[in-house]
Amino acid sequence: MNPLQKLHTWIDVRIGIDALLKKELTGYLLPRNINAWYSLGSILLVLFSIQVLTGILLLVYYVPDAEKAFQSVTFIMNQVPFGWLFRTCHAVGSNLMILALFGHLLSVLFMGSYKSPREFNWLSGFVLFNLVMGISLTGYLLPWSQLSFWATTVATNSVGVVPVIGEQLVEFLRGAKSVGPPTLSRFFVLHVVVIPATIAGMIGLHLFLLKRTGVSLPPFGLSDTRNAWRGEQYRYEDHPDGIPFFPNFALRDLSSILLYLALFGTVVFFLPNLFFPAQAFVPADPFQTPDRIKPEWYFLPNYQTLRILPSELLGLAVQGAAMTFLALLPFIDRGTERHPLKRPLFLTCCICGILTFVGLMIWGHYS
Amino acid sequence: MIRSTIRHIALAALILCLASSIAIGAVVVDTAAKPPATVCLACHGSQTGPGGIPVKPWQGSVHAAGGIGCQDCHGGDPKDAVNAMSPARGFLGVPAEQGIPAFCGRCHVGILEDYLKSAHGRALGKGGPTCVTCHGSHEVQKVTLEIINEKRCSACHTYERAARIKAAMQEVERNLVRIDGEITRLKQEGVDTDAWGKQLFAVRNRYHRLFHNVDVALVRKESAAIRGELDKLDDFLSRTDEERYRRKIAGAFAVGGFLVAALLAHLLAKSYD
Numbered sequence: 001m002n003p004l005q006k007l008h009t010w011i012d013v014r015i016g017i018d019a020l021l022k023k024e025l026t027g028y029l030l031p032r033n034i035n036a037w038y039s040l041g042s043i044l045l046v047l048f049s050i051q052v053l054t055g056i057l058l059l060v061y062y063v064p065d066a067e068k069a070f071q072s073v074t075f076i077m078n079q080v081p082f083g084w085l086f087r088t089c090h091a092v093g094s095n096l097m098i099l100a101l102f103g104h105l106l107s108v109l110f111m112g113s114y115k116s117p118r119e120f121n122w123l124s125g126f127v128l129f130n131l132v133m134g135i136s137l138t139g140y141l142l143p144w145s146q147l148s149f150w151a152t153t154v155a156t157n158s159v160g161v162v163p164v165i166g167e168q169l170v171e172f173l174r175g176a177k178s179v180g181p182p183t184l185s186r187f188f189v190l191h192v193v194v195i196p197a198t199i200a201g202m203i204g205l206h207l208f209l210l211k212r213t214g215v216s217l218p219p220f221g222l223s224d225t226r227n228a229w230r231g232e233q234y235r236y237e238d239h240p241d242g243i244p245f246f247p248n249f250a251l252r253d254l255s256s257i258l259l260y261l262a263l264f265g266t267v268v269f270f271l272p273n274l275f276f277p278a279q280a281f282v283p284a285d286p287f288q289t290p291d292r293i294k295p296e297w298y299f300l301p302n303y304q305t306l307r308i309l310p311s312e313l314l315g316l317a318v319q320g321a322a323m324t325f326l327a328l329l330p331f332i333d334r335g336t337e338r339h340p341l342k343r344p345l346f347l348t349c350c351i352c353g354i355l356t357f358v359g360l361m362i363w364g365h366y367s
Numbered sequence: 368m369i370r371s372t373i374r375h376i377a378l379a380a381l382i383l384c385l386a387s388s389i390a391i392g393a394v395v396v397d398t399a400a401k402p403p404a405t406v407c408l409a410c411h412g413s414q415t416g417p418g419g420i421p422v423k424p425w426q427g428s429v430h431a432a433g434g435i436g437c438q439d440c441h442g443g444d445p446k447d448a449v450n451a452m453s454p455a456r457g458f459l460g461v462p463a464e465q466g467i468p469a470f471c472g473r474c475h476v477g478i479l480e481d482y483l484k485s486a487h488g489r490a491l492g493k494g495g496p497t498c499v500t501c502h503g504s505h506e507v508q509k510v511t512l513e514i515i516n517e518k519r520c521s522a523c524h525t526y527e528r529a530a531r532i533k534a535a536m537q538e539v540e541r542n543l544v545r546i547d548g549e550i551t552r553l554k555q556e557g558v559d560t561d562a563w564g565k566q567l568f569a570v571r572n573r574y575h576r577l578f579h580n581v582d583v584a585l586v587r588k589e590s591a592a593i594r595g596e597l598d599k600l601d602d603f604l605s606r607t608d609e610e611r612y613r614r615k616i617a618g619a620f621a622v623g624g625f626l627v628a629a630l631l632a633h634l635l636a637k638s639y640d
Binding site: 074075077078079084243247248249251252254255256258259261262265266268269270272273276278280281 | 554555556557558559614615617618619621622625626628629630632633635636639640
């Protein structure tokens, strides 16, 4: 027995690593008709890891002080070896993470994977989605540029339309009457401690729920695509004739992750300023309002919705109602059918919704 | 059937909500910059006679773009309609012709100095030109070499000497404009151009001081020295561009590597299936 085998046996007899690997990797069976959309979860995990890693590297040099924040980011971009790379990766990563989140959400929606008994999976995913939006918004302020300063000013202003407590809410968010050093401190703590820790916890919960309910069967290539679970008792959805997670699906996952990383690399190296307008490189000046500030692409539909509705309060109310509705979707949609083509009205509405969403985004961009 | 319809309507609403949902926040509105509202503009802007003439040319001028308003040159109180033109509030009004260089020179100190030393300045009050003869008054624009032209110069004297000065300065002007554009581009891409911007500012000032000089030999000598300064800046910019090009080459390898690895993983997965 060579030393490596000896070490392996030494560990195995203590913690049963062989049995664990068999259970979680080679013996963990997934549906035979599983598709590439199921890899979006793994892609999101990789992107979150990249964000954490690049975020830690940025933290080494970033100074969360209104007087020094912009200079420290400029220093990272120009003086720190490979600083430009990890800052660009961090910024591009946040955008591509949201893109992957949209893909994940839509795939779950189209394949009816949110249906019972996966209400908690959907809810935890919904919370994660909002947390990622929140971490993006708080991170936006940290470079202390004209773009971040004014975008945050107007974003926090919008809360002021909430009746009765609006003004207090704005002050609570900013830590002062207007955006300033206390806002930067708050957003910094939220961005680097509170939200990432909550995201990590929610990812753990999301994966735990996935393990408890089992992977959902894709509604494609089957004669009966209805949801078989009747709610009598807890059931783990296993797939005895499925494919093992390792190596079969792990390799497919890896292929999808690498493809996404190719897209990531293309943006980082060839379109590094795709998400950085010129105002992002001008230091914040509270006395100089830029001509026109636009939010990031993923907030453009919100932006445009608020602009086309007669009042901001109505706009916020519509969005709040929509978010509540989206969160409660599995409790509203109790139908058993999961195949999108067997739900023609749902499919039509879905496509119209996506077109409207993209339309509002484009409208918001050019308005 | 009714329940199913209600369900579908609810889902339709959901999808429409998706279009306007996602998150609460990041509400950003148009914040178009507006010129400061002054009583000068309010009153003169509505006048149809001579008093209203300066408003439009000023609005298109380099002064307006830089936030220099009526009161910055003419004094007075731009917030008090009653006392706006009161000498007690510092109102100066329109300067006499001989007073124009000193009037503009309150801000353009170095240029006033150069002008007064030049043949133009020495002829002040003897039919020589003032600032507004060449630059105009309210319509004043950012100066370029085009200000030296046959039509303008020939109004007072022959164009020959001015043409030689212009020829000596032309390459400097071209390089200045090009390097300025390069620095702006790099700044908008996140490159720290502060030091280069300051150097260019100093070089440009040196160049602008030539405008009021009419000594051809001196202009040629100074232009050559300025070209040398600009070449150094150009060198820094070229090195930055080369560095960025190298990043792209590295990026091509990284992206290519990811694609090849993705293909291999896909083929391996197929072989297991």
